[in-house]
Amino acid sequence: MDDVTGFVGRSRESDAALTAIRRGANVLIHGRAGIGKSAFLRHLRGQLGDGEPPVVFVPAGTTKSSLLELARQIHERCGLAVPEALLPPRTLARARREGSLPWNDLVRPLRRLPVSDTVALLENSLRRRRFLVLLETLEVPPSQAELFAVILDCAQVVACMDDSNRRVRIDRLLWRFQAQVELKPLPLEESRTLAERWIADNPLRFADEPTRDRFLRHIAQASGGVPAAIRGMLEEAGKEKEITPAKARSLYHSAALQYVDMTPLVVVLLVIAIAGRYVSRGLGDTEMLVLSGVATAIFMGLRFFFFQMRSRR
16 A cells, blocks of 8 residues: 555554664564555665665565566576576577676576475575565465575575464474564554545545545544555545445455454363363252253364364365
């Protein structure tokens, strides 16, 4: 959303991240989905400029596409250390004659390389000159986590990751980050500022001025401070010819929803039900024994259906 509204808030988080980067630490930026991690990373890119170490930005994509983008930017800055055996004879002859190797001649052989070989090639280049690598996402398959660990060994890395990531095998990657910056939902004032800037660039028609004020207040509250939810509701409102009070109240976005994990509560209830059965037997309380048995049976039935739904998903 920063392409329309500009960067709003996050000054404290930005200062903390820049301080950690300038002292040479690897930085992990994390938060819930839609909280603005990518916008925050682009903001850091603008703040860092083109100093030392040189900065490369790798957008989200597949593992292979991310590695190719990293290779392209490194090649443009200092040239990749490419084995001659990888290049076709005609391309190799032209590179020797001209003293340089254009990226368009290199990208085809690189696309045919396995991911592990591409990482090895990048490792050789990164060890010649240290880069600051900005990764828009650390959502890598567990099988390739070790490959990204090689990049962390050779370069300083700033990466984004959703809090919902549950891939245990990337824990070894997370250990390599000396600093973490958590992005939390924006306060109401900053959420409203985002909405006002968007409206200034994309005018909406309101039934009256009080409706405009209620609309902005609703956007700030219903979004939960999540920039993706703010943008989604504003884009939905932009499809209307006129924003009425009823329409203003009806807007919502799924990015603002939060889900509560009820697993601990269910486990506690099961323990209480099982304990109740043993207590009732000891006391000879028939009613308590029956209630505990019914509660346990209900739980086991629900557990069966939960596993069935999970397997189908």
